[in-house]
Amino acid sequence: MKSPLLxxxxxxxxxxxxxxxxxxxxxxxxxxxxxxxxxxxxxxxxMWHGFxxxxxxxxxxxxxxxxxxxxxxxxxxxxKAIQDDQIIQSVRGGNPPxxxxxxxxxxxxxxxxxxxxxxxxxxxxxxxxxxxxFPKVIAEYTKYDGKRCVMPMLADTYGLYYNKKLMKxxxxxxxxxxxxxxxxxxxxxxxxxxxxxxxxxxxxxMYENVPIHTGPxxxxxxxxxxxxxxxxxxxxxxxxxxxxxxxxxxFGYDNLExxxxxxGDEFSADNPxxxxxxxxxxxxxxxxAMIAADAKDLDYGTAPLPVADDKPQLYGSGFIAGTVIxxxxxxxxxxxxxxxxxxxxxxxxxxxxxxxxxxxxxxxLPALQSPKLDKDANFQTFLDIFANPNSSTLPxxxxxxxxQQTLQEAQNNWESGRAKDLDAxxxxxxxxxxxxxxxxxxx
Amino acid sequence: MPVGxxxxxxxRALLYLSPWLIGFSVFFAYPLxxxxxxxxxxxxxxxxxxxxxxxxxxxxxxxxxxxSIRNTLWLVVVMVPARVLFGLGVAQLVTKLKSGVGVFRTxxxxxxxxxxxxxxxxxxxxxxxxxGPVPTLLSAIGIPSPDxxxxxxxxxxxxxxxxxxxxxxxxxxxxxALLDVPKQLYEAAALDGAGPxxxxxxxxxxxxxxxxxxxxxxxxxxxxxxxTQAMVAARVASGSTDSAGSVFTPGYPAQSTLTFPEWxxxxxxxxFAMGYACVLALILFAVSMxxxxxxxxxxxxxxxxxx
Numbered sequence: 001m002k003s004p005l006l007x008x009x010x011x012x013x014x015x016x017x018x019x020x021x022x023x024x025x026x027x028x029x030x031x032x033x034x035x036x037x038x039x040x041x042x043x044x045x046x047m048w049h050g051f052x053x054x055x056x057x058x059x060x061x062x063x064x065x066x067x068x069x070x071x072x073x074x075x076x077x078x079x080k081a082i083q084d085d086q087i088i089q090s091v092r093g094g095n096p097p098x099x100x101x102x103x104x105x106x107x108x109x110x111x112x113x114x115x116x117x118x119x120x121x122x123x124x125x126x127x128x129x130x131x132x133x134f135p136k137v138i139a140e141y142t143k144y145d146g147k148r149c150v151m152p153m154l155a156d157t158y159g160l161y162y163n164k165k166l167m168k169x170x171x172x173x174x175x176x177x178x179x180x181x182x183x184x185x186x187x188x189x190x191x192x193x194x195x196x197x198x199x200x201x202x203x204x205x206m207y208e209n210v211p212i213h214t215g216p217x218x219x220x221x222x223x224x225x226x227x228x229x230x231x232x233x234x235x236x237x238x239x240x241x242x243x244x245x246x247x248x249x250x251f252g253y254d255n256l257e258x259x260x261x262x263x264g265d266e267f268s269a270d271n272p273x274x275x276x277x278x279x280x281x282x283x284x285x286x287x288x289a290m291i292a293a294d295a296k297d298l299d300y301g302t303a304p305l306p307v308a309d310d311k312p313q314l315y316g317s318g319f320i321a322g323t324v325i326x327x328x329x330x331x332x333x334x335x336x337x338x339x340x341x342x343x344x345x346x347x348x349x350x351x352x353x354x355x356x357x358x359x360x361x362x363x364x365l366p367a368l369q370s371p372k373l374d375k376d377a378n379f380q381t382f383l384d385i386f387a388n389p390n391s392s393t394l395p396x397x398x399x400x401x402x403x404q405q406t407l408q409e410a411q412n413n414w415e416s417g418r419a420k421d422l423d424a425x426x427x428x429x430x431x432x433x434x435x436x437x438x439x440x441x442x443x
Numbered sequence: 444m445p446v447g448x449x450x451x452x453x454x455r456a457l458l459y460l461s462p463w464l465i466g467f468s469v470f471f472a473y474p475l476x477x478x479x480x481x482x483x484x485x486x487x488x489x490x491x492x493x494x495x496x497x498x499x500x501x502x503x504x505x506x507x508x509x510x511s512i513r514n515t516l517w518l519v520v521v522m523v524p525a526r527v528l529f530g531l532g533v534a535q536l537v538t539k540l541k542s543g544v545g546v547f548r549t550x551x552x553x554x555x556x557x558x559x560x561x562x563x564x565x566x567x568x569x570x571x572x573x574x575g576p577v578p579t580l581l582s583a584i585g586i587p588s589p590d591x592x593x594x595x596x597x598x599x600x601x602x603x604x605x606x607x608x609x610x611x612x613x614x615x616x617x618x619x620a621l622l623d624v625p626k627q628l629y630e631a632a633a634l635d636g637a638g639p640x641x642x643x644x645x646x647x648x649x650x651x652x653x654x655x656x657x658x659x660x661x662x663x664x665x666x667x668x669x670x671t672q673a674m675v676a677a678r679v680a681s682g683s684t685d686s687a688g689s690v691f692t693p694g695y696p697a698q699s700t701l702t703f704p705e706w707x708x709x710x711x712x713x714x715f716a717m718g719y720a721c722v723l724a725l726i727l728f729a730v731s732m733x734x735x736x737x738x739x740x741x742x743x744x745x746x747x748x749x750x
Contacts, residue, residue, distance in 0.1 A: 085712060088488060106690065110715050114489035207682060210690070257593055261573030266682065402714050404690040413697060418595075432506070439501045440485070440716050442494075 043336045044075040045098035048090075050323075052081035059357030063350050067343045074336045087328060091116050096328035098337035101153065105141040105321050105393075106400040112144035113398060117326035120148050123338045129346060133364045135386060137320050140395040151345035154360040155322035156284045157385040158213045160306065164299040166197060166279035172303035174315050176217065176243050179280070179306040183247060186279045195251065195259040200280040202247040203256055204411035207266045208282045211407045212394045214240060216319045218308040223397060227441065229433035231407060232426040239308060241414055241422060248415045269294035285382035289359035302381040304388075317390035322363055361386045398441045399433065406432050475728075482721040498719045508723065510698040511706040514599065518669055518702070522603045523662040527655065530613030535643075537614070538621050548618065555611030563675040566605045567592050592680035595699035602672055602700065613658055620654040621647065660738045667731055670708070673700040703727060 051057050057080050064076055079097070084107050090096040100117075102108075111117040124131070131139070138152050162172050166186060173179040179200060186199030203209060215222070220236035223229060231237050248256055263277065264270020267290070273281040274295040282305065291298055307314040325344060327337045344350055348370050351362035356374045361382055367373065368383050375383060385391055397403060410429045413419040457464070482499070485492040502508055533551050540547060554562065569577050570591040578588035591601035628646045637645060648655075674693070681695035693709055694701025707727065711720030 092488065110487060114487050114715075116489060205682065254590075257590060258572050260682070261571050261590070261593065263573075263682070399714060401690050405692050408690065408692045409698070412692070412695075416697075418697060435501065435504065436714075436716075439497065439719055440487070440714065442485070442492075 040073045042073045042075070043333050044077060045333045045336045045340065047076055047078045047099040047101070047340065048082040048087060048097040049078060049080060049101040050082055050103045056358060059354060062357060063344065063353045066347070066350055066353060067340060070343065071336075071339055074339060076340060088116065091328050091330055094330055096330045098327065098331040098333050099325065099340050100328050101323060101325045102150070103323055105324060105396065106404075108141060108150055108324060109144040109396040109398045109400060111326065112147050112149040112396070115149075115329055117149040117328055118331070118334065120151060120326065120338075120341070123342070124148065127342060129342070133346065133366055135320070135365065135391070136389070137391055137393050138322075138363065141321055141393045142324055142396075144396040144398075150324035150326035151341055152363040153323045153325045153345050154351070154354055154358065155320055155363045155386055156286065157361055157382045157391070158208065158282055158284050158305065158319045159381050159385055160280055160303045161273055161283050161287060162280045162301050162303065163273065163276060163278075164301055166199075166276060172280070172301065173306045175306050175309045175312070177309050180243065180247050182280070184250060187251070193252075193255065195255060197276070198251070198256075198259060198278045200247075201256065201260060201272075201278055202244045202251075203260060204244060204408065204415060205257075206260060206281075208284065210404070211237075211240075211411060212321075212404060213282055213319045214244075214305075216314070216317060216392045217305045219311050219314050219392075222394060222403065223433075227397060227437055229403070229430040231433070232423070232430040236308070237407075237426060238422055241411060244411070245415050253416050273300075274298060285361055285379065286359055288378050288382075292359075300378070302378045304381065304385055314390055316384065317388040317392065318385040320386060320391050320393045322360070399436050402436050403433050406436075478721045478724050478728075481718050482725055484718045486717040486721075487715040488717055494718065498716075498722045501719055502722050502726070507694070507698060507701060508703075508706055510694065511701045511703045514673075514694075514699065514701055515667060515669065515703040517599055518602070519663055519666045521599070522606050523659065523666055525603055526606055526610055526613060526662060527658050529607045530610045530658065531617050531655075533610060533614045534617035534621055537618055548615075551614050552611035554609040557609065559671040560675050562609060563605060563672045564679060566601075566608070567676050567679045570601065592676050592700075593696055595697040598676070598680075598696060598699045602676060605672060605676075613662075616654060616658065617651070620651040624650045656738070656741060660735070663734050663738070664731060667727065667734070668704050669702045670704045673702045674705055676700060 049060060051060050060078070064078070067076065068074075082100070084102050084104065087096070087100045087102065102111075112119075134152060138155070139148070142148055142150050142152050160172055167182075168186070170182055170185070173182050180202075183199030183202070186197070187195065188197040190196050201209070204211065204214070211220075215237070218236040218240045220240060221230040221234045251259075263272040264275070269290075271287075271290070272278050273283065273287070274291060276298075288302070291300065304316045305318050307317075325341055327334050327341060331337050344354075346364060348362075348364065348367045349372070351364060351367040352370045352372045354360070355362040355367070356372075359379070362368060362370075362373065365387065368387060394400060394404070406429050410419070410425050414422060414425055419425045481491075483493060483495060485494045485497070537544060537547055537551065557565075569575050570588070572578050572588060572590045572593065575588075581588050589597040591597050591604075624647055628650070629642055632642050632646050677693060677695040677700045678691060681692060693705055703723065704727065707720050707723040710716045710723060
């Protein structure tokens with residue numbers, strides 16, 4: 001009695017195990033053409049995106065209206081509030097959308113390496129799309145290993161916001177030493193030492209002060225061409241972290257942390273810059289729209305980020321990243337999907353419509369020049385940062401999130417005083433990043 | 444029995460066994476075999492590449508994994524006994540109440556019904572050193588408060604406090620057990636001159652021991668899987684929204700709230716290192732098995748004692 005039972009169980013398990021090993025390895029579709037235009041057969045495509053707020057969804061639908069006018073034979077069914085893991089599961093399950101949009105560039109390397117998103121190079125070639133419409137730096141976060149599997153749809157850039165009233169007539173700082181001096185000058189404390197208003201919160205734990213945004217202030221490099229860490233060997237990180245620590249110590253770490261914890265939610269009307277609790281803050285271009293909606297009376301200005309004193313040529317540049325969009329592997333209507341991707345990423349009117357509604361930076365250089373683009377002096381700062389040839393990004397890396405997490409942890413340990421030796425700390429960051437690279441990519 | 448009859452019997456037995464066989468194969472044996480298989484692969488959810496013992500070697504030098512093991516053990520050693528003792532204490536108090544038993548039982552039980560995320564959010568807000576009502580109140584009377592979820596030394600005690608607040612589930616079980624202790628045992632003990640403490644240690648504890656053991660077993664298993672509260676508390680305390688352009692540092696502050704299942708999750712589903720996540724899953728499985736076997740043995744010992 002025992003042996004048939006065991007045999008049946010073993011056969012079942014072997015079958016299951018073999019099916020597990022081949023999960024999600026179906027082949028990619030054939031060579032693409034220029035899109036669905038040649039035959040104009042009615043087709044319905046599905047599109048997943050991450051927009052969820054009513055205003056965002058409406059802006060996106062407005063942009064799609066232009067597409068429907070241009071491509072009347074393509075019906076687009078959209079699904080909102082989608083996260084990356086849902087895209088991944090849909091591809092694994094063999095039922096992906098035709099077009100998918102991701103808010104983060106951290107997964108681009110994995111998207112490309114695994115073939116989760118289709119290689120778009122043949123589409124670009126078939127459509128003779130000139131990639132020079134994008135700033136050069138965009139290729140670094142939309143390509144991996146020379147392969148483009150996503151296109152940029154809108155971009156984010158980061159600059160310095162300053163509260164004109166709290167600045168008391170001072171001009172925005174251009175160098176780190178000017179920023180430190182102004183911070184000390186503008187900080188107001190209660191008689192018991194509690195911080196009432198900070199000129200600037202230098203802590204790496206402050207909302208947008210993460211190293212991907214502050215690194216460009218000193219021209220810091222994340223990785224070497226082979227993907228290994230350049231953090232310990234690039235003196236710029238040490239320069240940045242030493243500057244931050246000096247200023248944190250001036251406030252007193254505990255004091256600054258207690259102050260930080262009085263802040264409201266970053267993306268609400270209680271944001272400390274909008275509430276006048278900090279005179280200067282690093283933030284993305286989208287803060288302009290939030291101020292317009294929730295703090296209409298705030299008298300503020302924007303400027304590029306201050307840069308290292310010994311690298312004045314960096315002034316005017318900043319960090320760039322953005323939303324990416326592509327065609328998942330297994331998409332049923334890849335040709336029509338490409339029409340939509342092409343429209344949303346290269347059509348000037350589409351990008352301008354989206355930019356005007358969402359207040360993100362349009363991701364092509366022609367769209368920046370469009371007379372239809374709404375811009376004032378505060379938004380123009382971010383358009384200039386986007387067009388600046390020295391602006392940089394975090395190049396697509398297979399361990400992008402882990403690398404950022406590792407450096408952020410080191411920064412927290414450093415500024416809090418838990419770590420005493422900066423060289424040893426950064427060497428440890430290198431070690432962790434390089435070991436992880438061996439694990440995930442064999443590097 | 445003729446050969447045909449034997450085959451029929453085998454088939455019938457298989458048919459009767461099939462629900463268990465299918466369930467066991469699909470939900471236990473296959474995942475376990477697949478996990479072992481993937482632990483020797485570089486697996487990013489789409490492509491497989493054999494890498495021998497690389498994932499296991501990485502584990503030995505992965506500081507975050509070891510930090511998560513230390514944190515999880517801390518929670519097992521401190522949080523589980525604290526919950527058992529506190530739950531028992533509260534249940535004992537409720538049994539001694541002369542009136543309002545129903546009201547107090549409800550008040551103590553209610554927090555355990557609050558969804559984990561909501562409860563944790565509320566707790567971090569209440570204890571926020573900048574704006575939280577608890578530190579504000581304490582400082583008004585001259586008592587300084589720590590930065591509960593921002594200081595590595597206080598974050599795990601903070602989580603323990605949260606676990607004690609929602610001890611209602613254990614309290615209800617203990618309450619039932621305490622009310623089940625035969626009254627005549629207490630009367631006999633009292634006649635023999637036993638005081639309240641002696642009655643508790645000599646009568647109450649031996650009678651409710653199986654329930655205590657149950658609380659310990661489920662507590663240890665739950666704590667080995669501790670995830671939501673640690674993740675939510677760290678996210679809120681760090682101020683990280685994990686939106687585009689920012690990366691959450693799990694275990695904030697300084698990996699002090701990083702639990703083993705949390706690190707496993709991040710390896711598999713954030714870093715796409717599924718092969719390595721399988722190694723971590725196997726370690727968790729092995730540790731859970733050791734605990735379960737140890738506690739089962741204790742149970743068996745109890746059963747024999749009772750017999």
